[in-house]
Amino acid sequence: MPKASSFSRFTRGVKHTVKAFASTKHPVLVHIVPMRRCNLACAYCNEYDKTSDPVPIAEMLKRIDRLAEFGTSVVTISGGEPMMHPEIYEIIARIRHHGMIAGLISNGYYFQPEKIKKLNEAGLDYLQISIDNVTPDEVSKKSLKVLDGKLKNLAEHAKFKVNINSVVGGGVANPDEALIIANRALELGFSSTVGVIHDEMGLNKGLTDHEKRVYKEIKAKGSRSYARWNWFQDELVEGNEYKWRCRAGARYLYVCEDGLVHWCSQQRGTPGISIHEYSREDMKREYITEKWCAPTCTIQCVHQVGHLDAWRDPQISMGDYNNRNGKGLKKDTVAQVLGAE
Numbered sequence: 001m002p003k004a005s006s007f008s009r010f011t012r013g014v015k016h017t018v019k020a021f022a023s024t025k026h027p028v029l030v031h032i033v034p035m036r037r038c039n040l041a042c043a044y045c046n047e048y049d050k051t052s053d054p055v056p057i058a059e060m061l062k063r064i065d066r067l068a069e070f071g072t073s074v075v076t077i078s079g080g081e082p083m084m085h086p087e088i089y090e091i092i093a094r095i096r097h098h099g100m101i102a103g104l105i106s107n108g109y110y111f112q113p114e115k116i117k118k119l120n121e122a123g124l125d126y127l128q129i130s131i132d133n134v135t136p137d138e139v140s141k142k143s144l145k146v147l148d149g150k151l152k153n154l155a156e157h158a159k160f161k162v163n164i165n166s167v168v169g170g171g172v173a174n175p176d177e178a179l180i181i182a183n184r185a186l187e188l189g190f191s192s193t194v195g196v197i198h199d200e201m202g203l204n205k206g207l208t209d210h211e212k213r214v215y216k217e218i219k220a221k222g223s224r225s226y227a228r229w230n231w232f233q234d235e236l237v238e239g240n241e242y243k244w245r246c247r248a249g250a251r252y253l254y255v256c257e258d259g260l261v262h263w264c265s266q267q268r269g270t271p272g273i274s275i276h277e278y279s280r281e282d283m284k285r286e287y288i289t290e291k292w293c294a295p296t297c298t299i300q301c302v303h304q305v306g307h308l309d310a311w312r313d314p315q316i317s318m319g320d321y322n323n324r325n326g327k328g329l330k331k332d333t334v335a336q337v338l339g340a341e
Contacts, residue, residue, distance in 0.1 A: 016073035020308050026071035028305045031078050032255040038081040042140045048080045057087040061094050068098035076103035083110035089122040096123035111150040116157040126161040134177045155188040162190040168211045175214040182218045194218040196298045207237045232303045241295035249286025252305040290315040
């Protein structure tokens with residue numbers, strides 16, 4: 001697989017964006033987990049363990065093929081720590097083989113030059129690393145002091161886009177360190193974003209006045225495109241709810257290491273259906289179903305996908321979840337909203 005160029009990424013991105021606006025009948029973004037194990041144990045994280053095995057490569061490729069059948073635009077590999085999967089390059093190459101955009105979310109520990117070059121050859125399009133502090137502490141070892149050498153490797157060798165995400169909110173001892181991280185990212189030629197730490201349900205924990213000031217300063221340093229797509233956070237940092245239509249389970253899918261589809265990493269079990277059994281009827285149901293957690297949700301990627309359909313297709317309240325097992329709406333209810341096909 002030839003390595004991605006900036007121009008090819010741009011043109012493919014435009015193509016998939018046009019497709020996303022033209023039709024609501026395919027996932028725009030899927031997060032898929034090839035292994036739950038992680039080399040770290042960040043205190044705020046509930047998305048890892050220390051013992052599980054990687055998903056066998058044959059099964060991972062089947063899951064990627066299934067996402068391609070749905071017409072998925074972007075597949076982002078997350079974890080755990082996905083760089084610990086022994087066939088991570090083959091997984092990325094399979095995503096690109098299907099014409100989908102390939103992304104990776106990592107803690108940053110595994111970016112030696114030889115591995116970066118293999119990611120280039122596999123066709124990785126973008127990488128995101130979240131850095132929580134400048135010096136390691138009891139909350140997080142994802143620290144600038146530890147990772148700066150790996151960031152230099154990426155600046156020198158990566159042919160894919162790199163974004164560094166700093167965070168503010170509960171558990172971060174010194175909010176001002178997020179500014180240092182953002183400045184270092186820009187100095188190395190990467191893009192920089194800022195996130196708000198959420199609780200175990202993915203909901204907003206609120207920010208102090210100091211944290212709000214830091215958040216606004218970092219956001220002002222980011223590119224205009226990121227600021228434009230992250231405006232929901234402006235309401236949340238002020239302690240307000242944000243009214244939007246979450247399309248999780250339809251336009252956004254979270255596929256865990258067991259191959260089950262969930263609304264997101266923080267709402268596991270809903271709907272909790274195998275990706276091999278998940279259907280377009282399931283996606284229709286979730287597309288029109290209002291999510292109880294949406295008003296205070298801080299999960300950035302799900303919000304960004306939801307913006308694509310903010311102007312169309314009103315949703316039905318959770319009170320209309322009326323089939324016997326509580327996992328979906330009756331087909332006639334779906335038809336009333338979207339129209340029979």
